[in-house]
Amino acid sequence: MARVVVDVMPKPEILDPQGKAVQGALPRLGFQGVSEVRQGKRFELELEGEATEERMAQVHEMAATLLSNPVIEDYDVRVVQ
């Protein structure tokens, strides 16, 4: 069994209203000195069997088609323990 993490973040050039909302709330809650916040998604997948090259190619396809919107988001795939 393999465990894979897919991180999906808004592309740097894309406005991120969720992140901006968090950033705006921080000073009101007494937290200073945070110059930027970006909010994205994290997926943890459990694969049946090993993380073979073929399975990982499938995970990349999932990440690019189902888990992220490639117009506005970047994704990163990695195997974890």
Add this chain to the structure above:
Amino acid sequence: MARVVVDVMPKPEILDPQGKAVQGALPRLGFQGVSEVRQGKRFELELEGEATEERMAQVHEMAATLLSNPVIEDYDVRVVQ
């Protein structure tokens, strides 16, 4: 300037309807062999100055109060390059 990542995931014992929806969609889209999907949030913070012990304690407090709901979510904080 320090860059900090905060990962927020639903606790293992908590139902995760978003993850279940993704998992349900995978076979319909032709992806087999994924036995579990959990969906959470990923925050990337940029701090002014260094990630001192005091600043990181503040980030942990942010993570526990603003970025996550500790009743249903776990969080993980780490400094990245």
